[in-house]
Amino acid sequence: MNLRGKQGFSLLEVLVVVVILSVLAATLIPRFGTSIDKSKVARAETELKSFKNSLTKVFFDTNYYPPDVSRNVDPGLTSKSRVRSDISKLWDGPYLERWPTNGHPWGGSYDYEYWSYSPFNFDGQLGNEVLISMRGGALTRKILERIDQDLDDGDANTGLLRHNNRDWLTYFVGEGPKW
Ligand SMILES: [Ca+2]
Numbered sequence: 001m002n003l004r005g006k007q008g009f010s011l012l013e014v015l016v017v018v019v020i021l022s023v024l025a026a027t028l029i030p031r032f033g034t035s036i037d038k039s040k041v042a043r044a045e046t047e048l049k050s051f052k053n054s055l056t057k058v059f060f061d062t063n064y065y066p067p068d069v070s071r072n073v074d075p076g077l078t079s080k081s082r083v084r085s086d087i088s089k090l091w092d093g094p095y096l097e098r099w100p101t102n103g104h105p106w107g108g109s110y111d112y113e114y115w116s117y118s119p120f121n122f123d124g125q126l127g128n129e130v131l132i133s134m135r136g137g138a139l140t141r142k143i144l145e146r147i148d149q150d151l152d153d154g155d156a157n158t159g160l161l162r163h164n165n166r167d168w169l170t171y172f173v174g175e176g177p178k179w
Pocket residue numbers: 120121122123124125126127128129175
């Protein structure tokens with residue numbers, strides 16, 4: 001009876017364990033790594049704040065927020081082509097260097113909105129709510145909660161940043177006159 005063979009691991013056993021561990025590492029480590037990508041969160045937060053700041057400056061200059069536009073479209077921060085003609089002479093930008101036409105860091109879109117959105121109806125008048133939405137792509141509730149914690153109150157249903165839907169975040173910008 002060869003007792004020495006029973007005491008240690010054979011080369012084959014060691015190889016099997018190494019293979020299993022490397023497969024686990026390959027599948028688990030990237031998943032943890034992408035569960036919340038801090039650099040993407042930082043970029044999204046910077047962009048959201050910069051949209052809001054830029055839009056506030058437009059409002060100071062023109063007394064209006066730009067009209068609603070489609071997803072991934074600059075509402076008139078880098079050029080005044082989309083600003084209403086009767087107030088375009090007041091436009092004193094560019095207010096933003098570049099609008100991210102490729103959308104937010106997780107592959108979905110940013111959308112500038114100017115419409116009635118009752119959760120943000122702070123002044124009691126419907127139809128003048130201005131917000132930035134971020135939706136689609138690989139957004140998760142965990143990502144949206146993290147952004148809410150950093151920029152707002154951490155509660156999905158209260159404050160200036162809300163995300164009732166799993167992949168849809170809305171960030172309050174202001175309340176303008178009704179278009
Ligand atoms: Ca309102």
